[in-house]
Amino acid sequence: ESTVRLRVLVARLGTRFVMLLAEDRTEAHRLDEVRRDFVANISHELKTPIASVSLLAEALDQAADEPERVRRFAGRLSVEANRLAHITSEVIELSRLQARDALRPDELVDIDDVVAAAVDQNRVVATAKGVDVAMRASTKATVYGDRALMIVAVHNLVANAIAYSNEGGRVGIGANVVGDTVEIAVTDQGIGMDAEELERVFERFYRVDQARSRNTGGSGLGLSIVKHTVQNHGGDVRVWSQPGRGSTFMIRLPIAETPADAASAETVEH
Ligand code: ADP
Numbered sequence: 280e281s282t283v284r285l286r287v288l289v290a291r292l293g294t295r296f297v298m299l300l301a302e303d304r305t306e307a308h309r310l311d312e313v314r315r316d317f318v319a320n321i322s323h324e325l326k327t328p329i330a331s332v333s334l335l336a337e338a339l340d341q342a343a344d345e346p347e348r349v350r351r352f353a354g355r356l357s358v359e360a361n362r363l364a365h366i367t368s369e370v371i372e373l374s375r376l377q378a379r380d381a382l383r384p385d386e387l388v389d390i391d392d393v394v395a396a397a398v399d400q401n402r403v404v405a406t407a408k409g410v411d412v413a414m415r416a417s418t419k420a421t422v423y424g425d426r427a428l429m430i431v432a433v434h435n436l437v438a439n440a441i442a443y444s445n446e447g448g449r450v451g452i453g454a455n456v457v458g459d460t461v462e463i464a465v466t467d468q469g470i471g472m473d474a475e476e477l478e479r480v481f482e483r484f485y486r487v488d489q490a491r492s493r494n495t496g497g498s499g500l501g502l503s504i505v506k507h508t509v510q511n512h513g514g515d516v517r518v519w520s521q522p523g524r525g526s527t528f529m530i531r532l533p534i535a536e537t538p539a540d541a542a543s544a545e546t547v548e549h
Contacts (some may be wrong), residue, residue: 317483324366324498331359369500376507387535388426390461391416394454397433401441409447416454420461422532424512432508435501436465436528444469460531468525477520481506
């Protein structure tokens, strides 16, 4: 009887082992596919500006006697070079973020300061487009993490809000403490997205409208970087949107120290 029991046990263990193995295989397979897609996408994204650069270089060479054309081609060369630089730095940033499972909580980061810095970086573009940017961030909250990365994440949301706003539109950035989290919301009244598009916006290289987004100079990596940064900080990012009405992106991060904690610490000291 004991042999039979043993066999049953082995059989059960066996099945579980096989199942675990199978799951592992699927996950490995999925990751492999993601990696292959990523490389294919990068190649595709880089090919276009590289082709433009070589065509423009050729055209420049042939237009040597015509200063007006030289100036025009040189201008376009510089635009393509900037696009290449932008895509390259985003790809590097994203690879770095993905390589890190979890971020070491090395810095105490002031959220109001992060929001102000991200908004400042977008002032010139907003003014050029006539978009009004209103900011309200007086949370006094701090979170553990990487200040530079957090600024990039909020910057990307603000840059998108401006890019996908209509001229003369309004963008609002607000930060609030809710329980033991801090919420940073970026709202625009721009073109918005439908439900199907919303599901995919955080995917790498995803752009709702390739042609339109290309005009904004985007690479489709901005929101992936936001997602990975926020996840590395133990938070999440959500989005609400309606076509033609606008969008709200909200980052939520666990607070290191709430203003109330700081106040009571002070009281203890005195
Ligand atoms: P991109 O560099 O193209 O802006 P992102 O990853 O930042 O790439 O965004 C992906 C796509 O999501 C964009 O191309 C755009 O179609 C859409 N999107 C992002 N933010 C907004 C927004 N605030 N309003 C409307 N569409 C947006």
